[in-house]
Amino acid sequence: MEKKGKLRKILYIAAGCLAAIVLVYLGIAFYFRSHYLFNTEINGHDVSGKTVQQAEQLLKDDVAQFELELKEIGGNSESIAGADIGLKYESSANLEEILSGQKVILWPGAFFKDNADEVKIEVSYDVDMLTEKINSLQAVTGEQTSAVSAYPKFDGEQYVIEPEQYGTAVQRDILEERIASAFENLQDSLDLEAEKCYAEPPYTSGSAEVQAACDQMNQYCKAKIVYPMTEEVVVDASVISGWLTVDDKMQVTISEDAVRKWLEEFGDKYDTMGTTRTFTTPAGREATVNGGTYGWSINEIAEYDVIVDAIKNGKTLEREPEYYIGGTAATHAMPDWGNTYVDVDLSAQHMWYVVDGSIALETDVVTGQPIPERITPEGTYSILEKGRNQVLTGATDPATGEPSYRTPVSYWMRVTWSGIGLHDATWQPAFGGTLNQTPGIGSHGCINMPLDQAAALYDMLEVGTPVVIHY
Known part of the structure; x- marks a missing residue:
């Protein structure tokens, strides 16, 4: 009997302890119906054992202290505090749902499992205050350098692609949109370059x-x-x-x-x-x-x-370049008439015909009388045409309507289309010296030659031969 009594007592005690444990277990479970389980994190805050209201207060405090950092190109940064734009906490979704979704009856398991959640916080702010704050940013008020596209650049041997350059000119509409979004999502950092707030070059190194x-x-x-x-x-x-x-x-x-x-x-x-x-x-x-x-x-x-x-x-x-008609010479070296040419020295009243660098013919001559209307023109020319038994005619005399002269010659070698040439002049009393300066003896501009020398030159001379007339 005594043993049975002791056993019964032990059973009562055990039952009482078990009941107490169950009550404590259930009590804790009941507690977590209005409080978050152990190891519960919401938006980075440890809310273990806290009520929805306490968790919400933490989120309200986040909003009150919120500050957005703007990371700018070149390593610079600026910030806009929530207080500067009248940022206010309005509400947060899912706090109640997170709480009601807890398996409170299995609350001991929370010791061994992390439970992290993110909730969307609804905020409001003064749009005008935000605009004013954006207007004062250094990114907006500072020097705005434009972006430069990538482009082909000659490196001395070939064209290579020169990379694009990003400037500091912001795209205002995109900047405002990104900043507003950052505040609405309580995003504490905004990289302006990564978020394409700067004007981008139209073409990059990778552009086709x-x-x-x-x-x-x-x-x-x-x-x-x-x-x-x-x-x-x-x-x-x-x-x-x-x-x-x-x-x-x-x-x-x-x-x-x-x-x-x-x-x-x-x-x-x-x-x-x-x-x-x-x-x-x-x-x-x-x-x-x-x-x-x-x-x-x-x-x-x-x-x-x-x-x-x-x-x-x-x-x-x-290739030789394209030349105008008549615009060629014997050589590119100077003098460009080469080593076969006619040389008329107006000062010496003498001429030479040089062939392959050697004098083939030379003679005294009579050139134009040194007055404007008769002077023999200086310059480098060529033989344009040859003709036998030609009649040279002067300009028309207005008084008579007839040429001022008609002179027959046996050997005609034209130098200019205006009427200058080499020819025989049997009427001349002599050649050379200063005879050309004598009125009536000096020619009308042509180079007068003795008949035999004109005949010899005519036979040797080819059309196109250079003629150098100089002092």
């Missing part, structure tokens, strides 16, 4: 349009034109690259102005027609000659078309 322009310009630079002047003049990538441009739409253009300017400089250097030449006369005297119609004269208009066609088609050419 930039690569296509680069490829086209390199294709153009494959062209090569070699002009064999006194020295080789080479038009290759180093020159062509200075003629190529690319616009803001990545359209490649060959600059007409640049090509024509180069051709003008090319002509200025190698054109000799009408220029002053310094040379040594057959008599060994240093002399200069100005003007005339003989010499090089590059047809820059025609050569432009050749150059542009070669560039567009990547051609390699070796």
Whole structure:
């Protein structure tokens, strides 16, 4: 009996303890019906054992203390405090749902499991205050440098893509939108560059349009034109690259102005027609000659078309440039008439016919009387035509309506289309000296020669032979 009593007592005690434990367990479970379980985190706050109201207060405190950091290009930063724009807490969703969704009867399991949640907090702010604050930002008021697109750049050998550059000019509408969104989502940091708040370059290094322009310009630079002047003049990538441009739409253009300017400089250097030449006369005297119609004269208009066609088609050419009719000479070296030519010395009243550097004929002559209407024109010319038994006619005399003279000659070698030439003059009493200065003896501008010398020269001389007339 005594043993049974003790056993019963033990059972009662055990039952009481179990009941107490159950009550405590259930009590804690009941507690967590209005409080968050252990290891519960909401929006980064530990709300273990807190009520919805207490958790909400933490979120309200976050809003009250909220500050947005703006990370700007170049490592600069600014901030806008919520208080500066009247930021207010309005509500937060899901706090009650998180609480009601807890498995409180299994509350001990919360010790071994982290439970982190994020809730959307509804806020309000003064739009005008935010606009005013944005207006005062250094990112807005500071210097606004524009973005620069990537573009093809010549590196000395070929075109490569020069990377784009980002400026500091903000896109105001995007900036305002991103800042407003950051406040509405309580996002405490905003990278303006990452969020594309700055004006972006239209084209980047990866843009297909930039690569296509680069490829086209390199294709153009494959062209090569070699002009064999006194020295080789080479038009290759180093020159062509200075003629190529690319616009803001990545359209490649060959600059007409640049090509024509180069051709003008090319002509200025190698054109000799009408220029002053310094040379040594057959008599060994240093002399200069100005003007005339003989010499090089590059047809820059025609050569432009050749150059542009070669560039567009990547051609390699070796060529003499296009010349105007008559705009060629014996050599590019100076004097450009070479070593076969007629030399007329107006000072000495003497002429030479030089063939391959040696004097083949020389004679005294009579040239134009030194008055404006009769003077023999200085310059470098060429024999334009030859003719036997010609009648030379002067200008029409207004008083008579007849030519001022008609003079028959046996050997005519034209130098200018205006009527100057070499010919025999059987009427002259003599040649050389200063006879040309005597009225009635000085010619009307032609070079008068003895008959036998004119005949000999006529037989030797070819059309196109240079004629140098100088003092």
